[in-house]
Amino acid sequence: MGTLKKVIDFIANNSHDANKLIDIPAQGRIISKKQFKKVMFYNISDGANTIQITDNNGLLKHKNLKIDEVIKLKNYTLPIRKDGKSKNEVYVNSKSSLEVTGPIDPEDYEFQSKQKKTLHYLRNFPQYKFQTAYLTNLLKFRSYVEMNILNHMVDQGFVKVAPPLITENDCEDSGETFSVLSTSKKTFFKPTKTQKENKEGGQANLTVSTQLHLEIINRAIQKVFTMTPCFRAEKSDTKRHLSEFWMLEAELSYVDKVEELCDVTEKMIRSVLTGLLQDKNGLKFISNYEPFENTYDHIDIADEKITRQQKMLQKWTALDEADWVRLDYSKAIDLIQNQIAENDGFFIDENITWGDEIATEHEKWLATDYFKAPVFILNYPKKCKPFYMKKFKDEKMRDVVANFDLLFPEIGEIVGGSLREDNYSLLIGEMQERNMNMAHLKWYTDLRKNGSVPHGGFGLGFERLIVHLYGLNNIKDAIPFYRSYNNTLKV
Ligand SMILES: NC(=O)C[C@H](N)C(=O)O
Secondary structure, three states, X not given: OOHHHHHHHHHHHOOOOOOOOEOOOEEEEEEEEEEOOOOEEEEEEOOOOEEEEXXXXXXXXXXOOOOOOEEEEEOEEOOOOOOOOOOOEEEOOOOOEEEEEEOOXXXXXXXXXXXXXXXXXXXXXXXXXXXXXXXXXXXXXXXXXXXXXXXXXXXXOOEEOOOOOEEOOOOOOOOOOOXXXXXXXXXXXXXXXXXXXXXXXXXXXXXXXOHHHHHHHHOXXXXXXXXXXEEOOOOOOOOOOOOEEEEEEEEEEOOOOHHHHHXXXXXXXXXXXXXXXXXXXXXHXXXXXXXXXXXXXXXXXXXXXXXXXXXXXXXXXXXXXXXXXXXXXXXXXXXXXXXXXXXXXXXXXXXXXXXXXXXXHXXXXXXXXXXXXXXXXXXXXXXXXXXXXXXXXXXXXXXXXXXXXXXXXXXXXXXXXXXXXXOHHHHHHHHHHOOOOOHHHHHHHHHHHOOOOOEEEEEXXXXXXXXXXXXXXXXXXXXXXXXXXXXXOOO
């Protein structure tokens, strides 16, 4: 497994004799080559380690080795260093054998021909795109953040559980589900009693949120969470939407204030920032080379006084040092309305009144420009939010819910959460008002009928967090293989 580690260990642990042929095979992908008049350098990587192959005598020239080919070199020598320090470098000599174990067909392989690969270009080559350091670093960064956040939740006493991805419900009741059929096109699951009565098959969906199932388990385990893919058939091809995304969802019982959920959420995201700032391990995955979205987006990095690592460090520090704001929905509407009154033409959408959704441009303005910090917006009007949120009357006797949306600078909403309606008749009343299919969710309303527990939870859109922390421009890059509306499934 991984030949280059063996070569590197050998270099580090052995005294070097310039003539000794080393027969430990060095196999890896050519990630760069440099040609000078008399000498050629090839850097090869096995995905974990990199070594340099130096050819002082033009011995490999006739092989016409190409970037991205996989080669295996044997019987090389090691350079003698006067300073006694070893470098991960091997020398080719006349007795070396070189095999191209993974050749490239130049007729078929467009990928390496481009010098400057834009992100847009890379997305068109999902089968090869991880051969760029930027995208592999991004994958490692994502993995680092994921592990930190999962560990934090476990440290806080949450139990990670595995809710189903195939489900009958549409948690958000927005009709944006993907349905699951067997390839024979027949429904696969046996219809439930109500499905039979309604002459329906055993329809199933891919989950839009695992929340409702977490609520079952949460009656028995006080703090539960999960992180799973969720699927939404929302017709939005934007820089912040995916049809398949990962969501970290948590549910806590015996909670009766939405602020407690905000506390848990804030602590969770802050723990990631603390990790990033303290151990600096995440920083090593920030590439200083940053490909652009499109060539016409080109910003000359040389003009910028700071490196990308410094830039990200500043961003994380600012987030960490900021006081995260908590603001009532009504106050947020007042602020947006004031901004509209004072700056004609500032927003595209200039009509917003109490009761409306807060548009993404308004969310971004609040967090990025007005507060310059993450903002929790609390207590939205009932009609903006799903059926399961706990209702109450505000001071003007309007119907609101005990919920929050956490808005982050630049991206807008990244977390949504609420207390859940735990009163049976209020929940039923709400579902009736919305003309929901009650029979399908009997199991859910049963939880309120028999031994109801006050509880609440939240869901974090993981890719949105990555977009923000890595400084990405488009959520399509925050997941290895994106699925989004109106895009082809290339791989
Ligand atoms: N678990 C959650 O609270 C997330 C919520 N169901 C949503 O999809 O926004």
